[in-house]
Amino acid sequence: MDRLLRSIKLEINEKIYKKDPQSSELGKKIIEHGILLIHQLGFEDFTFKKLGVQIGSNESSIYRYFENKHKLLLYLTSWYWGWLEYQLVFSTNSIQDKNQKLKKAIEIITREIEEDSSFSYINEVILNKIIINEYSKSYLTKEVDKENKEGYFIIYKRLADRLSEMISLVNPEYPFPTSLASTLLEGSLHQYFLRDHFTSLTECKESNSVTLYFTDLVFNSLNIKNNG
Amino acid sequence: MDRLLRSIKLEINEKIYKKDPQSSELGKKIIEHGILLIHQLGFEDFTFKKLGVQIGSNESSIYRYFENKHKLLLYLTSWYWGWLEYQLVFSTNSIQDKNQKLKKAIEIITREIEEDSSFSYINEVILNKIIINEYSKSYLTKEVDKENKEGYFIIYKRLADRLSEMISLVNPEYPFPTSLASTLLEGSLHQYFLRDHFTSLTECKESNSVTLYFTDLVFNSLNIKNNG
DNA sequence: ACACTACGATAGTAATACTATTATATTTGC
DNA sequence: GCAAATATAATAGTATTACTATCGTAGTGT
Numbered sequence: 001m002d003r004l005l006r007s008i009k010l011e012i013n014e015k016i017y018k019k020d021p022q023s024s025e026l027g028k029k030i031i032e033h034g035i036l037l038i039h040q041l042g043f044e045d046f047t048f049k050k051l052g053v054q055i056g057s058n059e060s061s062i063y064r065y066f067e068n069k070h071k072l073l074l075y076l077t078s079w080y081w082g083w084l085e086y087q088l089v090f091s092t093n094s095i096q097d098k099n100q101k102l103k104k105a106i107e108i109i110t111r112e113i114e115e116d117s118s119f120s121y122i123n124e125v126i127l128n129k130i131i132i133n134e135y136s137k138s139y140l141t142k143e144v145d146k147e148n149k150e151g152y153f154i155i156y157k158r159l160a161d162r163l164s165e166m167i168s169l170v171n172p173e174y175p176f177p178t179s180l181a182s183t184l185l186e187g188s189l190h191q192y193f194l195r196d197h198f199t200s201l202t203e204c205k206e207s208n209s210v211t212l213y214f215t216d217l218v219f220n221s222l223n224i225k226n227n228g
Numbered sequence: 229m230d231r232l233l234r235s236i237k238l239e240i241n242e243k244i245y246k247k248d249p250q251s252s253e254l255g256k257k258i259i260e261h262g263i264l265l266i267h268q269l270g271f272e273d274f275t276f277k278k279l280g281v282q283i284g285s286n287e288s289s290i291y292r293y294f295e296n297k298h299k300l301l302l303y304l305t306s307w308y309w310g311w312l313e314y315q316l317v318f319s320t321n322s323i324q325d326k327n328q329k330l331k332k333a334i335e336i337i338t339r340e341i342e343e344d345s346s347f348s349y350i351n352e353v354i355l356n357k358i359i360i361n362e363y364s365k366s367y368l369t370k371e372v373d374k375e376n377k378e379g380y381f382i383i384y385k386r387l388a389d390r391l392s393e394m395i396s397l398v399n400p401e402y403p404f405p406t407s408l409a410s411t412l413l414e415g416s417l418h419q420y421f422l423r424d425h426f427t428s429l430t431e432c433k434e435s436n437s438v439t440l441y442f443t444d445l446v447f448n449s450l451n452i453k454n455n456g
Numbered sequence: 457a458c459a460c461t462a463c464g465a466t467a468g469t470a471a472t473a474c475t476a477t478t479a480t481a482t483t484t485g486c
Numbered sequence: 487g488c489a490a491a492t493a494t495a496a497t498a499g500t501a502t503t504a505c506t507a508t509c510g511t512a513g514t515g516t
Binding site for chain 4: 457458459460461462463464465466467468469470471472473474475476477478479480481482483484485486
Binding site: 041042044045133134136137139140141142144145148153157160161175176177178179180181182183186187190191193194197198200201202203204213216217220221223 | 269270272273361362364365367368369370372373376381385388389403404405406407408409410411414415418419421422425426428429430431432441444445448449451
């Protein structure tokens, strides 16, 4: 990634945290090792106590940053979608042709995440795996409506919106642009999950096949021939 | 639903339960009120202790049927997919035309669930809501590969397989039949979730719009005109 | 030197997710 | 109709989780 990204700070809804983790060393350690430990143990077995041991800090100190691990997950997912949104905007901004723009957007959303050293304390490859495995758990809760009202999912919704608009630009007659956008976002995560755990339920085995699958899906839905 | 279904018993992988809940009154009560209570509290807040209170039974008695609530969820999801598979096979069996067959299949998978009194102790409408809200949690775990090997997801995979085959029959050249089938199954649940909680992320507001959306999506992907 | 904040250490609570044991009720087999 | 087998209920107990609250201290800013 470029320098520009390295210098910007992603804005996360302030209600998600009690103290901004980007404001201190300990905060950054919580994020950095939180990602690693959630990935290692899975969200269910992950606890603040274990994270405390891992970073040589006290459990109670972590609670000063996040109310609970659910909020930490909301923080991480918001960060991830914000990061992806930035890449989307950055990569498609200069493209004039509507079809090419959408094609690029699908590529950004569906491609495999590679190491990105922009944010030194965040491992985007691991974070992507967390999103694949745990993102659903952040909204499949009884509190989803309340938390949605608080704006906890605003970055994701903005991203879906951008995609939806790009889709509508290509074919303004298409009646389901937002559903298609959300299918793309969710479905892409799901295809990667299937590739890792239910191989028989997907044809996407190669590195770029998720992109090929969704590019085909979207452009066929819009009744546009997809010739590069 | 018809009489036939009322008399068959869905076969669930025996490793999922310690004692077959279909074999006793208490077992059926666990399933019946388990569904209601998971729906009411959400899976996270649901406990066997609370279920025990609800059905006037002891916590320890429930543990004799299921090792833990995760296994109960696996049981319920298996039952649901088995039930849906049965409807799929039953409804499409006699249709000769490949396109019509697939179209019917999509309808079965994506339609809203209505009251079905075939299984007196199982409320399929509520169970469907549980699937929408909790199904992902049954496989987004660290144990998924082990449990997959044990065959806990076999019914779902069989259903996806049937769909995939119907897709391939319509267009044998289509390169992603299984991915499309899994997108359909997962995506349908997701669109219903969005309809209930993230209205701005879907165009599917009416009762049959999820069906319309996915019918359009699938047939366009297969490059087949969908004129009824 | 003083205030202020951050962090660590310790303690404590209610609930969860079980396991184990024993007692009682119900079913069934003869 | 009674004994044996089985199912369920009751109770107790454990380790862990998910916190909250308090206190002491180290570092920082003025």
